[in-house]
Amino acid sequence: MPSSPHFVAKMLAVAMSKSTQFSALTNLANLTEEDLKYRYEHKIGNHTVSKIRQRAYVLNALNDNPADVAAKEILFKMLHCSASRPCKKPYCPMCRFNRQEEFSNEMLAAFSHLPASQLRFLTILHHIEYNAAAIVHDTIKDLNKKIRNLLNEFESDQNYKIQLLGAFEIEVFPAGAVLSDRKLLSLTPLNLQPTNNSPFFLLHFHAVVNLGSCPDTKLLSAFKSKGQYPNKYQVLLQPLYSTKTVSDNLSTLAKYMLKFRLQYSKPTSAVGQNQLFARTCYASLYSSPIAKSIVMLAQRCNNFNGLTFSRM
Numbered sequence: 001m002p003s004s005p006h007f008v009a010k011m012l013a014v015a016m017s018k019s020t021q022f023s024a025l026t027n028l029a030n031l032t033e034e035d036l037k038y039r040y041e042h043k044i045g046n047h048t049v050s051k052i053r054q055r056a057y058v059l060n061a062l063n064d065n066p067a068d069v070a071a072k073e074i075l076f077k078m079l080h081c082s083a084s085r086p087c088k089k090p091y092c093p094m095c096r097f098n099r100q101e102e103f104s105n106e107m108l109a110a111f112s113h114l115p116a117s118q119l120r121f122l123t124i125l126h127h128i129e130y131n132a133a134a135i136v137h138d139t140i141k142d143l144n145k146k147i148r149n150l151l152n153e154f155e156s157d158q159n160y161k162i163q164l165l166g167a168f169e170i171e172v173f174p175a176g177a178v179l180s181d182r183k184l185l186s187l188t189p190l191n192l193q194p195t196n197n198s199p200f201f202l203l204h205f206h207a208v209v210n211l212g213s214c215p216d217t218k219l220l221s222a223f224k225s226k227g228q229y230p231n232k233y234q235v236l237l238q239p240l241y242s243t244k245t246v247s248d249n250l251s252t253l254a255k256y257m258l259k260f261r262l263q264y265s266k267p268t269s270a271v272g273q274n275q276l277f278a279r280t281c282y283a284s285l286y287s288s289p290i291a292k293s294i295v296m297l298a299q300r301c302n303n304f305n306g307l308t309f310s311r312m
């Protein structure tokens with residue numbers, strides 16, 4: 001049986017024996033023929049070189065401990081991912097690209113016929129964890145239920161219908177991360193421990209919302225009521241960009257929600273043009289143990305299926 005431990009161990013041994021190919025992955029000057037094929041068959045979208053580098057970096061991070069069977073199973077699936085047998089891991093560039101495209105299509109099918117005036121980009125900051133292992137599938141399920149219950153109650157009290165399509169995201173801040181004033185203000189009430197110099201994980205949620213006829217203020221106060229999300233900057237409801245079409249907005253946002261970033265943010269002085277995305281720049285890859293922990297974390301949360309959210 002393909003799933004027996006013996007089979008997995010044997011296949012892992014085969015994968016590991018290709019170690020020359022594997023270590024070559026880390027050096028862009030030495031891209032293997034297989035990776036060049038992967039790149040040039042247009043399976044991973046834009047920024048191919050950096051995506052291939054990130055893939056190699058994830059594979060190496062997963063390969064840090066020969067005894068870690070769970071990590072090696074992911075590594076094996078990513079290493080042998082192909083169009084006919086996709087690994088469906090969020091940190092695999094091809095599978096992420098395909099899921100982003102699918103999600104963008106779902107978003108367009110759901111909302112592109114609606115006027116921008118009733119669509120919003122919702123962000124909810126949940127809380128901060130210092131122990132990545134504490135974040136499991138049930139953590140996400142609980143947050144999912146909390147949002148659904150709140151909206152069910154809101155709709156039964158008021159005569160509105162709220163639709164959401166989105167995803168949970170877990171952003172990692174490395175040890176000693178420099179936080180902007182805005183981040184400090186928004187994160188301090190969510191269990192940020194300013195003297196704790198460990199990496200931390202911010203659980204948050206993004207969605208496109210169809211407000212229907214509901215005013216922003218009513219939905220916002222529903223989120224803040226009953227002590228659910230009481231803090232400043234914890235819930236944001238932002239309009240779409242007026243300079244772009246509704247479809248372009250929806251597609252960009254859908255892909256943004258499933259970015260599964262491997263780089264950490266630094267505050268910049270950039271102001272103006274693109275307020276949703278321009279506050280930070282993303283330059284530095286996480287350290288290898290952090291990269292491994294977020295890959296394992298996504299796996300524990302059931303990857304794309306566990307982290308996406310639909311309330312239509």
Ligand SMILES: [Zn+2]
Pocket residue numbers: 078081082086087088089092093094095096
């Ligand atoms: Zn894959």
